[in-house]
Amino acid sequence: MPKWCVVVGIVAAFAVMGCVSSSRFEELFQPDWALDHFTYEGELVKMKLDSYSGAGFSSKRKYMYGKVTVQIKLIEGDSAGTVTAFYMSSDGPYHNEFDFEFLGNTTGDPYLVQTNVYVNGVGNREQRLNLWFDPTKDFHSYSILWNQRQVVFLVDETPVRVHSNMEHKGIPYPKGQSMGVYSSIWNADDWATQGGRVKTDWAHAPFIASYNEFQINGCECSHRIAAADNMRRCSSTANKQYWWDQPTHSGLSLHQSHQLKWVRANHMVYDYCSDTTRFPATPLECLHHHHGRH
Numbered sequence: 001m002p003k004w005c006v007v008v009g010i011v012a013a014f015a016v017m018g019c020v021s022s023s024r025f026e027e028l029f030q031p032d033w034a035l036d037h038f039t040y041e042g043e044l045v046k047m048k049l050d051s052y053s054g055a056g057f058s059s060k061r062k063y064m065y066g067k068v069t070v071q072i073k074l075i076e077g078d079s080a081g082t083v084t085a086f087y088m089s090s091d092g093p094y095h096n097e098f099d100f101e102f103l104g105n106t107t108g109d110p111y112l113v114q115t116n117v118y119v120n121g122v123g124n125r126e127q128r129l130n131l132w133f134d135p136t137k138d139f140h141s142y143s144i145l146w147n148q149r150q151v152v153f154l155v156d157e158t159p160v161r162v163h164s165n166m167e168h169k170g171i172p173y174p175k176g177q178s179m180g181v182y183s184s185i186w187n188a189d190d191w192a193t194q195g196g197r198v199k200t201d202w203a204h205a206p207f208i209a210s211y212n213e214f215q216i217n218g219c220e221c222s223h224r225i226a227a228a229d230n231m232r233r234c235s236s237t238a239n240k241q242y243w244w245d246q247p248t249h250s251g252l253s254l255h256q257s258h259q260l261k262w263v264r265a266n267h268m269v270y271d272y273c274s275d276t277t278r279f280p281a282t283p284l285e286c287l288h289h290h291h292g293r294h
């Protein structure tokens with residue numbers, strides 16, 4: 001909790017309720033592997049990749065619907081061959097997954113952000129964009145909003161991708177499975193940078209990604225409760241007890257749809273929907289694509 005919360009919390013208990021969602025790393029997350037590749041500087045968490053190992057962390061709890069946000073400052077200088085990922089995923093062979101993958105580059109060349117959506121164990125829905133800022137110079141926020149109507153990927157609150165629920169057209173939608181929140185950093189020089197042509201230069205290791213301002217605003221799933229009960233509790237649309245189930249979050253706002261249009265026109269470099277080599281038959285959800293506006 002930020003310091004001011006503690007002070008305000010003594011005065012008014014409800015103020016504490018208002019700020020618990022922006023928590024310290026250790027309240028929400030735990031390192032998963034390579035614990036010696038983590039460093040903590042106040043609220044900052046740094047994860048490094050070197051020739052020995054990458055590193056990764058995960059949320060302590062699982063969630064069904066909500067919004068997760070982290071601030072990340074990506075690897076400075078030469079990051080070619082590296083991938084830093086921030087994602088949500090459920091477990092099992094028919095898992096759902098929402099990915100942000102930050103593909104490194106040589107010094108001065110732009111990072112690429114790859115997003116992907118897995119539904120019932122099947123991915124292959126990559127989109128790639130470059131950013132309208134240098135993500136290695138400062139912290140920027142990366143969010144995933146997930147409700148029963150849409151999955152929205154946001155960069156500094158600007159939507160960069162929407163995956164809408166089109167079950168009414170017979171297209172499966174990722175729902176009903178609780179998801180953890182994850183981040184990791186690893187070497188992927190077989191594909192990440194310029195299609196794998198540029199390899200990781202270990203002379204420039206360690207490669208460090210920094211994190212700040214962890215927020216999870218979601219319906220927590222307890223493993224002490226049966227899956228069906230978690231589902232009922234977290235997907236109660238009737239009383240709209242969760243803010244992400246409010247009608248305003250069932251699609252993008254007009255302003256957001258303009259923002260997404262701008263991103264797609266100016267920053268998108270790859271969209272699986274228009275890759276006819278990979279998909280001679282256009283994927284169904286692409287045919288009905290309307291950029292999220294209802």
Ligand SMILES: *[C@@H]1O[C@H](CO)[C@@H](O)[C@H](O)[C@H]1NC(C)=O
Nearest residue numbers: 103105109110112192193194
């Ligand atoms: C790296 O920079 C090159 C040259 O600007 C660019 O073509 C490429 O898309 C960038 N990103 C990756 C991940 O290769």
